[in-house]
Amino acid sequence: MSVYTVDGLHVRIDGELVVEDVGFAVGAGECVALAGASGSGKSQSCLAPFGLSPGIPAGSARLGKTELIGADPATLRQIRGKDVGFVFQHPLTALTPHLTIGAQLSEAWRQGGAPPPSRSDMIAALDRVGLDEPENRLDQFPHRLSGGQRQRALIGMAIAHRPKLLIADEPVSALDASLRAEIMALLDTLRREDGLALLLVSHDLAAIGRHADRLVMLRGGRVEESGPAARHLAAPTSAYGRELVAATPRLTDPPPDLAETGAPLLLAENVHVSFPRPGWRRGRIEAVSGASLTVHEGEALALVGGSGSGKSTLARAIARLGPLDRGQVCWREETLPERKRMLPRYRRLIQPVFQDPAASLDPQWQVSDIIAEPLRHLRPGLGKGDRAELVGATLQEVDLPAEFADRLPRALSGGQSQRVAIARALVSEPEMLVLDEATSALDVLVAGRVLDLLERLRQKRNLALLFITHDLAVARRLCHRIAVMEAGEIVEEGPAQRIIATPAHRATQKLVTASGV
Amino acid sequence: MRALLFRRLLTAIPTLLCVVVLSFVLMRLAPGGPFDGERALDEETRAALDAAYGLDLPLGEQIILYIGRIVRGDFGPSLVYRDFTVSELIAQGLPVSLTIGGLALLLSCALGIGGGLWAAVRAGRWQDEAVMGAATLLTALPVFVTGPLFVLIFALGLGWLPVSGWEAGSPSHLVLPVVALALPFAGAIAKLTRAGLAKALNEDHVRTARARGLAESQVIARHALRPALVPVASYLGPAAAGLLTGAVIIETVFALPGLGRYFVQGALNRDYPLVLGVVTLYAGLIILFNLVADLIYGWLDPRMRAE
């Protein structure tokens, strides 16, 4: 007997069809996952029937015996307050900043018509979702809680009125890898103990494989395949599904075949970086304390860690694009000068690629000018014609057609922007790239293609890569070695296979668990 | 919150000191003094006058003496209104100016927040367009245009209300000045409220509240209104300054015995102590009002209280 049944659902936004003929059913205690890239209509399928999106639904969506499609707003509101709970993606912004956790919990509790909860009721409710110090949390404002704590509080509020169905829209995407597993485990527990039906929206196939009973894979608003999650992830029935599964890196994949590496290229020793405390206060906050690492010619080294572990700061210090207090960075036995003294011949060696493709390109510059910028400064001897030729050749190398040269960044997709950023990094013929979460902001398929491109370039140009990521599976796919960072220190380092198979440090183990082995 | 207020106070005192010192120095640098009247005075009388008003001392000493007197509430004698001290003029004029300014502030907040909310709830409809169009027009109406215009229409034309005067603050004499002064600020507050609520209604936490099953009126009242009013709170400081300034014009147009009129007379006649006194007093008032705005700010958004 299913709790929530969707049949032939269509959703239109401003007349445009964004969900077409979607159907699925969620039973008590069951988890159904809606998977797909961004823009596949998975959130709309979940939210529109409940009147939580501007989309206009048609078809059928029944909660128990109640038909949601065509119900008036007041009825939908009652149903939301009584029978359904929602958890959204961004825990940092999903709580009302000026109301205490207790006030918001009590509000959610009362919506189903229940009498106001006593203080001990609320403490028990927060304790149940694993929030520490529940007694104190009740009187705190949301900004005092961390992201993980806020997501727990939100889940506590979402189930406070004892709903039958919980809809979780990317509940862990905004959280650190190590927290993701914990929150997903909490949702599993609630499902088991309360017989809660869980409708999970996620782009993360690996997580879906671990937690969902059934899977509905969407693409462009249509169902590509649906059925038992384990079977469909092991052997997808559609071409799109196969592509998606193949592009999703997993720790259980066979080890990649990586070329041999050469002599040591870059040697960072005992690097310390600190920042002044904000405002007029004295003292500094240490972000990196005594990190050392080596990168060899043609080697891909992954620098892995949670947010705030100092991995980006270390990478910037190494590339001489950020502050460095103590320690030195050697390039083939020559010490690199400090940030302000980086002459063109040094700058040429290491080039960066960043996470956010949209912010990586100056919105007012044409693609050709963006790519030519390093040439203008790092190889000033080059004539205009040579420069244009090099830009064209580099565009080709990153698989972008030549007519992209005179486009502006706003006319590019995320993947295309990231390719332009890679082209800009490549054009001065560096020997090492620093990639700061370069694929994290991209959809799985796009990220997969960018990873393939990076691997191809690495082999062709014998490039060294310093690959900063929070995702061990991605690191494993591309990198020879992995260095794990926590609280400003490198806590473990070694060959990728070894690190993943037998993690020694607690931080590494946490990351491996989070990636689901 | 206390730390924030403390820090604000720490900036407020040097600011006030700077105002006093700078205005003092500027006044003394000015070519020509208060006694350069129609008739040239002979040297002796002039020296006697300068000595009587302390104008013969070194500049630094004059400033220190002056600050010392201000702290005790003594702004010195007025040079234009010979029979009064500046403190007496302030005691006469300030209540009038504060009555008009305070009422106008209340009126503009009520009209502005009310109108802004009314329009935001009807976002995209013609009522919204109409209110926002009117608000833009209101912000562009200078008091020196609306003031005389109101007199022309409501006093001279229709004869509903008196043309000018104070009459110990009788309500009929207050209506026109207060409304004329409040309108541009009401427009600005309406625009801020409308934009603030539109933004707040698109925030994630409002979606959470809606998902919880709250009625839209509850969503607005409990979850969206306070964040929406944050920009209004930060506008209160500049608004208070604007109202005090506008009061100068209003008092001139409606012949009200407020402090602004004394200030203009003092400025036109180089009455140093009077001008200095009013500038210092108004700077203090505005700083005080900014502190109140900070308190409101902290109530609207608890993140501001932390620091």
Add this chain to the structure above:
Amino acid sequence: MNRRATPDNPRTGRGRPGRIPLLIVAAIALAALVVPPLLPWTHSAIGWDAVRAPLFAPGHLLGTDTVGRDLLARTLVGTRVTLAVALAAALVALIIGTAWGAIAGWCGGRIDEAMMRIVDGLYALPFMFVVILLMVVFGRSIVLVFIGIGAVEWLTMARVVRGQVIALKERPFVTAAEAAGASPVRILTGHILPNVAGVALAYLLLTVPQVVMVESFLSFLGLGVQEPLTSLGILVKEGADDMDLQPHALLIPGGVLVLVIVCLTIAGERLRDRLAR
């Protein structure tokens, strides 16, 4: 996923560049520049034979004032003076504000902290009174009027520019430019300032009506522009003094003033909202 009504939603019309309002201001400015020399009267020519001529009187389209001066000529010249002062003062504000904000934002740290504290402090001043103080001290010259106004109106510009510069400085494309070997000066002129320019222009458009308001305010009190020169503020004052006999002497300059302020405000706000997306 929430698709919100974007500022340039074609249905509401919000966010379209304020072309019509700007055209209106341009037309007024053009008339103020071109027409006065073509009129038979100058703005200060006294004509005792045609005192308080009504609207559409022969030879005086908008009538004359209490001493027989042609109101059309006076309104046009007054508009010209007001707009010129406003533009000059807004440019002063633009230059000081952009420089101050860009330096504070670019340098960051203690320098930024100190520079912005100064701005905070100045914000707390009753600045109109400071301007009046300046007028009293240095005499009422038109140059001082706009330097004085510009020198206080730069505060908002400085805050806005600083915020923009700080946001841009953190953008990866600025770091990428550093990696590309661009010097700090090149980064500032090539990447930061061009991206600040739009917002600065929007606030320039919003500063002009502010200054128009301040200048008229001062002139109304007799502390701004001095006779024989005239400005919209002076005309409003003269009109207000004579409004029971000749209401149009108040309504016409007042109307032009309001129209200019409304148009510039709408154009500036639209540009600002469009760039804020």
